[in-house]
Amino acid sequence: MSFSDVQAWMHAAIIAKEAPDNADRFIRSTSEVCAHRRLNVYRDMYRVRMSESLQMDYGLLYGVVGSEEFEKLAECYLEAYPSTSYTLNDLGRNFASFLAAQPGLPPYVPEIARFEYALVRSFDAFDPKPADWSELGTLSEDLLSERTLCPLPSFLGEEFSYQLGALYDAHLDGDLPPGALPEKGKETVLFFRVNFRVHHKVVDSLSWQLYRNLRKTICLGAALDPVLAAADTETAQATLLDSFQQWVTGSLLYVPESSKRCQAPFRLGS
Amino acid sequence: MDLDALQSVKKQCPNLGFGVGLRTVHYSDFLGGHPEVDWLEAITENYLGTGGRPRQVLRQLAARYPIVLHGVSLSIGGSSPLDRDYLTLLRDLAQEVQACWISDHLCWTGYAHHNLHDLLPMPLTEASLAHVIRRVDEVQNFLGRAILLENPSSYASFTVDCIAEAQFLREVALSSGCGLLLDVNNVYVSSINHGLDAKAYIDTIPREAVGQYHLAGHSKRDGYLLDSHIGPVPEPVWELFRYTLSKVGPRSTLLEWDEEIPDLDVLLRETATAKAMLPRTPLRQAIVPELRV
Numbered sequence: 173m174s175f176s177d178v179q180a181w182m183h184a185a186i187i188a189k190e191a192p193d194n195a196d197r198f199i200r201s202t203s204e205v206c207a208h209r210r211l212n213v214y215r216d217m218y219r220v221r222m223s224e225s226l227q228m229d230y231g232l233l234y235g236v237v238g239s240e241e242f243e244k245l246a247e248c249y250l251e252a253y254p255s256t257s258y259t260l261n262d263l264g265r266n267f268a269s270f271l272a273a274q275p276g277l278p279p280y281v282p283e284i285a286r287f288e289y290a291l292v293r294s295f296d297a298f299d300p301k302p303a304d305w306s307e308l309g310t311l312s313e314d315l316l317s318e319r320t321l322c323p324l325p326s327f328l329g330e331e332f333s334y335q336l337g338a339l340y341d342a343h344l345d346g347d348l349p350p351g352a353l354p355e356k357g358k359e360t361v362l363f364f365r366v367n368f369r370v371h372h373k374v375v376d377s378l379s380w381q382l383y384r385n386l387r388k389t390i391c392l393g394a395a396l397d398p399v400l401a402a403a404d405t406e407t408a409q410a411t412l413l414d415s416f417q418q419w420v421t422g423s424l425l426y427v428p429e430s431s432k433r434c435q436a437p438f439r440l441g442s
Numbered sequence: 443m444d445l446d447a448l449q450s451v452k453k454q455c456p457n458l459g460f461g462v463g464l465r466t467v468h469y470s471d472f473l474g475g476h477p478e479v480d481w482l483e484a485i486t487e488n489y490l491g492t493g494g495r496p497r498q499v500l501r502q503l504a505a506r507y508p509i510v511l512h513g514v515s516l517s518i519g520g521s522s523p524l525d526r527d528y529l530t531l532l533r534d535l536a537q538e539v540q541a542c543w544i545s546d547h548l549c550w551t552g553y554a555h556h557n558l559h560d561l562l563p564m565p566l567t568e569a570s571l572a573h574v575i576r577r578v579d580e581v582q583n584f585l586g587r588a589i590l591l592e593n594p595s596s597y598a599s600f601t602v603d604c605i606a607e608a609q610f611l612r613e614v615a616l617s618s619g620c621g622l623l624l625d626v627n628n629v630y631v632s633s634i635n636h637g638l639d640a641k642a643y644i645d646t647i648p649r650e651a652v653g654q655y656h657l658a659g660h661s662k663r664d665g666y667l668l669d670s671h672i673g674p675v676p677e678p679v680w681e682l683f684r685y686t687l688s689k690v691g692p693r694s695t696l697l698e699w700d701e702e703i704p705d706l707d708v709l710l711r712e713t714a715t716a717k718a719m720l721p722r723t724p725l726r727q728a729i730v731p732e733l734r735v
Contacts, residue, residue, distance in 0.1 A: 173602055174569060175521075175564070175565035175567050175569055175570035175573070175602065176521040178565040178600055178602055179520070179521050179550055179553050179562075179565070180521070180553055180554075182553075182562065183552065183553035183554070183556065183558065184553075186558055186560075187556075187558070196601075197601065198600055198601060198602075199598045199599070199600060199601070200598070200599050200600065200601055200603075202636070202637060204665045204666070205597075205635075205665045205666055207598075209665070210597050210598040210666075211598065213597040213598070213663075213666070213668075214560060214562065214597065214598065217560060218558055218559075218560060221559055221560070222559070225559075254556045254557075255552075255556065255557045255558075255559060256555050256556060256557060257557060258487055258490065258491075258515035258525060258528045258557065259487045259488075259490060259491060259515070260487075260559055261491070261492060262491075295492075295494045295495070296491070296492040296493065296494045297493055297494070298492075298493030299493055325493075326493070326494075365494070368494060368495030368498055369495070
C-alpha cells in the first residue's frame with residue numbers, strides 16, 4: 173500500500189457521512205485509543221471547522237434558520253462544494269446558488285446568503301487607487317463629463333427581493349428577535365469599505381440606477397444625465413447628487429485604465 | 443547535504459527573541475501602541491488573496507516588527523501537485539512584508555485538489571520521505587530561500603509507517619537543507635497520543651536545523667491530548683522546553699494561543715516565562731548557582 177493510497181483512503185474517510193469500518197487496516201490502534209476513534213478525531217474536527225467557518229460568514233442566516241437547520245445545510249453544501257482553495261475565506265462562494273437550488277427552502281434563505289457573501293466579497297476585494305476627488309473638482313464641467321469613474325471592486329451593489337438591510341443591522345447589534353424573518357419587498361443595497369470596515373446602505377432606485385450606470389464603465393455624463401433626467405423633483409435630484417458626491421469623496425470610485433473618452437460629450441445635469 | 447550545510451539555517455533564521463502569533467483581536471493593541479514583542483508570526487493564508495484590512499494591518503506592522511510567515515496550506519506531503527498559484531502569492535507576500543522566513547508543516551492537507559484545511563499526519567515511509575524531500579527542494583527553488591518545516595501534532599499513525607517522525611524530519615532537513623520549526627507542545631502532545639519518548643524525539647532532531655520554537659497549550663480529551671492552542675503553556679511542556687533549550691539552545695520562540703484568546707498582556711506574561719528559562723551566562727550562573735540549567 174503506497175502513502176498516496178493511505179491519503180486517498182483517509183481523505184475519503186474524513187468527508188464520508190458515515191465512518192468506514194476498516195480504519196484499523198490503515199490506522200494503528202493502541203490500548204488507550206482504537207483506530208476508529210483516532211479517525212473520528214479528524215472527522216469531527218473537519219465538520220466543526222467547516223461549519224464554524226460558514227457560520228462566521230453567514231451569521232444572520234444562522235440566526236434566522238437556527239443552528240440545527242444551518243448545520244444540515246452546511247453539511248449538504250460542503251458535500252456538493254468541498255473546499256478547493258488554500259483559504260477558507262471563499263468557502264461560501266457557491267453557498268447562495270446552492271441554497272437557491274434546494275427544493276423546499278424558503279426563498280429568503282438564498283437571499284440572505286447572497287447578502288452576507290457580498291459583505292465577504294467587499295471585505296476581501298483588492299482595490300486600485302481611488303480617484304482623487306480634489307483633483308476632479310478642478311476640472312471644467314465638460315472635462316468632468318468626459319471622465320470615466322467606476323465603482324471600486326470593494327464597492328458592490330446587489331438587488332434583493334427581501335428587505336435585509338435592517339434585519340442585518342439587528343443581527344449585528346445582537347437585537348435579532350427569535351423567529352425573525354425578512355419581509356418581502358425589493359431592496360437595493362450597496363456594500364462598501366471605509367477604512368477597511370465593510371458597510372452597507374439601502375439606496376433608492378435613482379441611486380441604484382446611477383450605480384449600475386457607473387458599473388458599465390461609461391463616461392460620467394452618460395452615466396449621470398439620464399438618471400438626473402428621470403429625477404422628477406428637485407429633492408430627488410439633490411438626493412441623487414448627494415449620493416454621487418458621497419461616493420466620490422468617500423473614495424469609492426476609481427478611474428479605470430481602459431476608460432475611453434465619450435464620442436459625444438454629455439453635459440452634467442443637462 | 444550534511445550538518446555543516448545546515449549552518450545556513452542559523453544564518454537565515456537569526457534569533458529574533460520572543461514573539462507572539464498575530465491575531466485579529468490584538469490588531470488594535472499593535473496599531474495603537476508598541477507592545478513589547480520582539481517579532482510577530484502571521485498565519486500566511488489569512489493574508490493571501492485578500493485586499494482587505496488584514497493585509498493592510500500586516501503591511502503597517504511589518505514596518506515596525508520583524509514578520510515571519512507561517513503557513514497551513516502548503517501541503518508539502520500531499521499527493522496532488524504543488525499549487526503554483528499559492529506559491530506565487532506566498533512569494534509576493536513574503537517580499538511585500540519582508541518576511542524573515544517562511545514556515546509550514548510536515549503534513550498533507552487534502553487529496554485530489556480538495557482541501558480539508560487540516561494538518562493531516564504523514565504516512566512515514568521511505569517513499570513519502572523521498573516525496574517530501576523532492577517537494578521541499580521544489581518549494582525552496584521556487585521561493586528562492588530555505589523554508590522551515592514544523593513537526594505536527596497528531597492523533598493517528600499508520601500501519602504502513604516504518605520511520606519515526608523525528609527521524610523522518612531529520613532526514614528531510616539533512617537532505618533538503620530546510621530548517622525545522624520545533625513545536626515543543628506538538629512533540630509533547632504526539633508523545634502522549636502515541637506513547638513515545640518526547641526527550642528522545644528532541645535528541646533525534648539535528649540542533650543545527652532548528653530555526654524556531656513554538657509553544658502553546660493543549661486540552662485533555664478522553665484518552666488523548668488535543669493541540670487546541672488554548673490556555674497557558676502546561677507545566678510538562680515548559681519542562682520539555684527547558685530540556686530542549688539545554689540540548690538545542692536558544693532560538694526565536696513564539697507563543698501560539700488560538701482559542702479563547704486573552705488580552706495581549708496575558709500572552710506577553712507567557713513569553714516572559716519562556717524568556718526566564720533561557721540559559722544564563724556562565725558568569726551569572728557562577729554568582730547565582732540556582733540559575734544553572
